[in-house]
Amino acid sequence: MTFQLMKGWVKYTMRSAKGSVYQLGPDRWRVQIEAPRDANTGKRSRPSTIVRGSRKKAEQVKAQMLIDAGYVSISSDIDVEEYAHSVFLNRKKKLIAKGKFKIRTLESYEERLRLHILPYIGHVQVQELRPIHVRMVQDAAPTDAVAREARKVLSSMITEAMYDELLASNPVKNVRPIDESEYEPEQLDVEDMEVYLWHFKDTRVENVVLLAIGGAYRRGEIVALNAEDINLDTGLVVIDDALVESREGTIPETPKNHKARTNVIPAVILERLRETLPESGPVVTTLKGDRMKPNSVRKLYEKTLSTIPEGVPRIPLKNLRHTSLTAVYDATGKMDSSQIHGGHSSEITTKKYYVRPHDTQKCAAADAVDAFLRNEGLESI
Template identity: 25%
Template sequence: MPVYKNEKAKGDNKWWFQFYTGEIKNGVRERITKRGFRTKKEAEKALIETQAAIQKGEYIEPTKKLFQEYLQEWIKTKRNLGEQTLELYDSYLRTHITPAIGHIPLAKLSAHDIEMFLDSLHDKGLAAATIKRIFSVVNAALNAAETKDIITKNVANKVEKPQVSRRRELIVWDPDFVSDFLARTKQASRYWIAVYLAIMTGMRQGEILGLRWSDIDFDKRTLTIQQTVNRHREIKAGAKTKKSMRSVALSPETIEALKDHRQFIVQERVALGPAYENNNLVVCTQFGGPVTQRAIQKVWTSFLRKTNAPKITFHDLRHTHATLLIKQGVHIKVISERLGHSSVSITMDTYGHLMPNMQEDAAVGLDSVITTKTR
């Protein structure tokens, strides 16, 4: 076996191999060289695999591209992802993946490199769920590289996938607390309506900030989600997913709250005249422009402090909305549609534990429809 040990370079005792393929390219005999094997056995195994791949016509010339260069090309192909998901991926690339392993050539990236990368994320104190999502991005990128024959195999498949030991406990408010909270905060900020809509509709923050008056049918008591506002304060057509572009039924009290808020907005628009930036938004600045997520966060934090409420995120209001519906016995499919989940299974995974008596109720309910006497 033509494998060799590199003993010339000080401190480098790794093995390597080289052989001629039998092909002539540009008048030169083609040869393949691979280095960096820790043991002779590893080098011999890789040599056999490489020779076998050449014989089958499956050999892929190792790319010299760095992993970070490939990642930048790969992320541009992910046009099917929602804008917020793309922003999250980009954040993971910039903040964690590229600084740690982006400098490694794609063809030389190893399972060991990825394992060390995951360990570094743990050392940073990142949550297990975040580490799992970051690994998923790396894995997806390498899967694409393998599919497109840029690399021979996805080395991330050899890495034990990060596990999330326990789902974060959902903290939700009971109906009495919700009523008290809304009453105590109603006059505290112009952005109270955003909190109200989150509780009463289960909409995402970006969906609430993108809601227009033209998206609301006051007679039919419905609203339609057709655009969002992102973290850069940009108005974007569409929603997170196709299922997110949905119609949501509104309660009579929600309609009244929206009418009161609209009257307030109209007064501001008239007072400013031509200086008003008319985007037709329900939640807007005093000048009519889109509201930043940071502004909503500041108001939300002040509301929690004012009411001494349990600390939950603005997004958790979606969970409160879902829980209130579950307590009313609303069908899980209806809840899923209101939340804009891509499938009912996502809704069940998130809220199924809140319905421990569903099977028991179903079993007992059979007695009301089956009248056969058993004794």
């Protein structure tokens, strides 16, 4: 049945006791619910929103609006696809607003669900999930790395479902994990570091290389830095935010472990930064003087890296951070010094993914690295 509303046309209506979905046009829906009356005024509230996409998507939005309003509990026969969109991902979005979850992590979850989980088990009811469904996801993945990531997302979602009392246990734990070879990031030795510092000298990303090697900063942290964040007398650097690129554009966020940190740049690196840093504003800029975006930094780094002399390892930008943290450990012999220098919340993370000693706390780490580099022949840049 078709009838007129004040705005647009309605092809048909799907109603429930407390909410409705109206089709306004092709792939366009109005979702409206009856929220509880205001406790103080007694006034009715009928929040609504416009949804673009399929009818199922509109119903998922309605279900979540009702859950948020406190009207309904999650249906025991909800399938994996609906639970993923209506509950799991929506809860992660709310954590982003509270600064407890990263938008890039959410986007990676969405991608893994869309490509590697929902096509295979999206139709299965959550309460019916068994180890065989986990194996289906793992076996369908194109590589072991993708299988491991899909398994992590699935396990996280099932854990959420356990809190909702849809499952009593996590079937992922009853499936043998995929063997993971030890992560071995390629790094630079001191001679290679000197070549990099020479090769990137006077380029638009020289400050990126200096800060990555000297301070083990992440790309997003470097892009967010202003000259005012670096004390050129003491070498003290304050890292309290980062910039990341997402589907919503370039957005600010807290550092990876959600905590601001400080550390000190080694003097041999600081000497060059005194010459390259602007008096104020972003430490990395476009030709127009605007703050450079993270992806632009990566592309420009890779372009410059492609012309480095033959025989010198060509490592990704993130591996300069690995190099810096390993230099801290080589200089101090202390894993916790590398952990502090890198801003990790856990020494296990530093040891497992970053530090690879070659042969052998804030200010102490920087002084040790400076002495280490100088003793190896890196006197100036």
